[in-house]
């Protein structure tokens with residue numbers, strides 16, 4: 131659901147110009163990602179009474195931030211991964227410098243998109259900008275990625291692993307649910323949605339770690355076994371495969387209890403997200 135709208139809007143937002151910067155941004159942004167984050171924004175907004183027209187640009191802005199994080203995550207100075215979304219990583223095709231800049235462009239541009247998102251009040255736009263900049267910033271995604279890089283080859287404890295997972299993945303997923311609440315003007319639901327988003331996001335990263343250890347490269351469209359090869363602390367390296375699966379199940383049941391009062395369509399989407407095998 132909503133897939134076509136999301137693909138169309140992403141393609142409209144990045145001009146199809148010849149310069150390598152635009153072609154590089156389009157290469158990564160329009161590659162076949164699962165689009166879970168924009169789908170979550172749209173589903174949350176609409177299930178709380180908001181409109182697709184108002185939610186689509188905020189949803190696209192989050193996918194831009196997510197894609198920039200993947201481009202940078204794959205660079206040789208970070209995870210050094212050559213495959214992403216079933217295609218060679220951006221730096222393998224356009225070079226490291228252009229990949230760095232295409233990521234910077236998507237990051238910067240996402241805030242321009244939010245600042246001029248139609249069908250929203252100025253207050254809503256500022257709220258979106260503040261929410262995303264915090265969730266993607268030093269106490270959110272960048273903070274999590276910094277712990278990840280600093281922890282390579284080290285043994286870290288459960289507390290730091292959770293801080294890393296919440297930072298690098300859960301904060302942005304939680305921002306998707308908050309975005310939906312902001313677009314719909316659903317202030318009363320915002321806090322609980324944000325908490326649910328954190329739990330689901332943490333579960334999502336644990337599942338990502340499990341898939342890295344159990345799936346295949348062809349199926350995932352990214353190199354499996356990469357975490358162990360780089361000596362990364364993960365849910366699997368710390369708890370073992372069964373322990374990680376138990377952790378995932380308990381997070382899921384906690385989040386779904388809180389989701390009880392919300393519409394079935396939102397629950398179904400979140401369930402699907404955690405049943406992913408790619």
Ligand code: IPE
Pocket residue numbers: 162163164165166196215298299334335338408
């Ligand atoms: C990958 O995210 C990185 C994580 C934060 C786990 P996704 O698994 O959602 O990647 P795409 O968007 O479908 O490529």
Ligand code: IPE
Pocket residue numbers: 199200203209211271275298299338342352
């Ligand atoms: C990535 O985590 C999180 C962000 C990009 C913010 P991973 O490094 O585990 O993601 P994959 O496995 O490369 O997709």
Ligand code: MG
Pocket residue numbers: 203209278
């Ligand atoms: Mg990484």
Ligand code: MG
Pocket residue numbers: 203204209211
């Ligand atoms: Mg990675």
Ligand code: MG
Pocket residue numbers: 338339342
């Ligand atoms: Mg991973």
